[in-house]
Amino acid sequence: MFTGLVEAVGKVERVEPRAGSRRLLIAAGFASELNPGDSVAVSGCCLTVVEPGNAAFAVEAVAATLEQTTLGRFRPGQRVNLERALQAGARFGGHFVQGHVDETGKVRRVTRHAGYHELAVEVKRESAGWLVPKGSVGVDGVSLTVARTRPGEFSVNVIPHTWEDTTLRELRPGSLVNVEFDLLVKAVRAGNDK
Numbered sequence: 001m002f003t004g005l006v007e008a009v010g011k012v013e014r015v016e017p018r019a020g021s022r023r024l025l026i027a028a029g030f031a032s033e034l035n036p037g038d039s040v041a042v043s044g045c046c047l048t049v050v051e052p053g054n055a056a057f058a059v060e061a062v063a064a065t066l067e068q069t070t071l072g073r074f075r076p077g078q079r080v081n082l083e084r085a086l087q088a089g090a091r092f093g094g095h096f097v098q099g100h101v102d103e104t105g106k107v108r109r110v111t112r113h114a115g116y117h118e119l120a121v122e123v124k125r126e127s128a129g130w131l132v133p134k135g136s137v138g139v140d141g142v143s144l145t146v147a148r149t150r151p152g153e154f155s156v157n158v159i160p161h162t163w164e165d166t167t168l169r170e171l172r173p174g175s176l177v178n179v180e181f182d183l184l185v186k187a188v189r190a191g192n193d194k
Contacts, residue, residue, distance in 0.1 A: 001085060001086050001096065001097070001098065002041045002046070002083050002085060002086055002094075002097040002098070002099055002141070003083070003086055003092060003093055003094035003095070003096075003097060003143060004083070004094035004095055004097040004136070004138050004141065004142055004143025004144075005083065005093050005094040005143060006081040006082065006083055006141060006142055006162075006165065006166045007030070007082055007083045007084060008028055008029055008030060008082045009079050009080070009081060009082065009165070009166065009167060010026045010027055010028040010029075010042075010079070010080050010082045011026070011027045011077065011078070011079055011080070012024055012025070012026055012027075012074050012075065012076055012077065012078045012079075012080060013025040013026065013027050013056050013076060014076055015074055015075065015076060018060070020062065020063045021060050021061060021062045021063060021066070022060070022061050022066060022071070022072075022074075023050070023058055023059070023060050024042070024047075024058065024059050024060075024061065024071070024074060025056050025057075025058050026042065026056055026057055026058075026059065026080065026082070027055055027056040028055075028056065028057060028082055030082075030084065031052060031053055031054065031055055031056050031057045032052070032053070032054045032055070034049045034052040034057050034084075035049065035052060036049055036050060036051065036052060037049065038052075038084065038085065039084070039085040039099070040057070040059065040082060040083070040084055040085070041081075041082065041083040041084075041085075041097070041099045041141045042059065042071070042080050042081075042082060042141070043069075043070060043071070043080045043081050043140045043141050043167070043178055044069075044081070044097075044099065044101055044138050044139070044140050044141030044142075044178035044179075044180055045061070045065060045069050045071055045099055045101055045141075045178060046085075046098065046099025046100065047059035047060070047061060047065075047099075048060070068101060068103075068104070069101045069104060069178050070104060070140075070176050070177065070178055073176065079167050079170065080167065081140050081141040081142060081166050081167050082141075083141060093143075094136075094143030095136035095138075095143050095182060095183075095184075096182075096183040096184065097138050097141070097143060097180060097183070098180065098183060099141075099180070100180060101178040101179065101180055102127070102130070102179055102180050102181050103123060103124060103127060103179050104176050104177065104178060104179065105121040105122055105123045105139070105176070105177050105178075105179040106121065106122045106174065106175070106176055106177075107119065107120070107121055107122075107171050107172065107173055107174060107175040107176075107177060108120040108121065108122050108153060108173060109155075109173060110171060110172065110173065113157075115159075115160070116157045116158060116159055116160070116163075117157070117158045117163050117168075117169075118147070118155055118156070118157055118158075119139070119144075119155060119156050119157075119158055119168065119171065120153055120154070120155040121139065121153065121154055121155070121156075121177060121179065122152055122153050123152060123153065123154065123179060124152070125151050125152040127152075127181070128149060128151055128152070129189060130181035130182070130185055130186060130189070131146055131149045131154045131181065131185075132146060132149075132182065132185055133146050133147070133148060133149055134146065135182050135184075135185055136182040136184075137154065137156065137179065137180070137181060137182060138178075138179065138180035138181075139156065139168070139177050139178070139179060140166070140167060140168065140177045140178050141178070142162060142166050142168060144156040144158065144162075145157070
């Protein structure tokens with residue numbers, strides 16, 4: 001479980017194709033604090049540390065993850081949002097984030113306003129029921145508040161701190177992003193569908 005509050009921006013050092021998967025080596029300031037088996041959200045995808053190191057750690061992504069997220073497009077040098085799993089008893093900010101990407105969205109617009117940036121993301125039209133104005137959404141592992149929704153699109157307003165301290169500022173129209181819908185909305189909707 002994560003919060004969507006990005007702890008650090010890391011960098012993909014190496015991408016190693018494997019049979020049906022890929023091994024990613026990711027540079028991070030907290031790499032030396034990791035242990036094998038730890039969970040780390042990498043641009044919103046929960047991955048398991050398979051090999052920690054002093055300056056970087058390795059994770060593996062299977063074919064399904066590579067197909068359903070942006071991880072299959074990762075290249076050396078790419079910057080990624082990182083968050084270690086929430087510890088029991090820790091202060092909880094952001095929102096409940098599982099690191100299970102629901103779909104890949106496409107950035108439609110990035111608009112600069114006085115004091116914030118507006119990010120509009122295209123999603124499947126049938127995803128509209130998962131998006132609630134003033135509800136939460138994860139975009140590349142960042143906890144954000146839904147500002148507006150319309151069929152096939154939602155927008156979020158990004159404050160300067162989040163803009164500067166995550167990879168969101170690198171997004172352009174056409175960029176693909178990992179989207180995770182609010183766990184609480186999904187739970188309520190699943191209960192109502194019974």
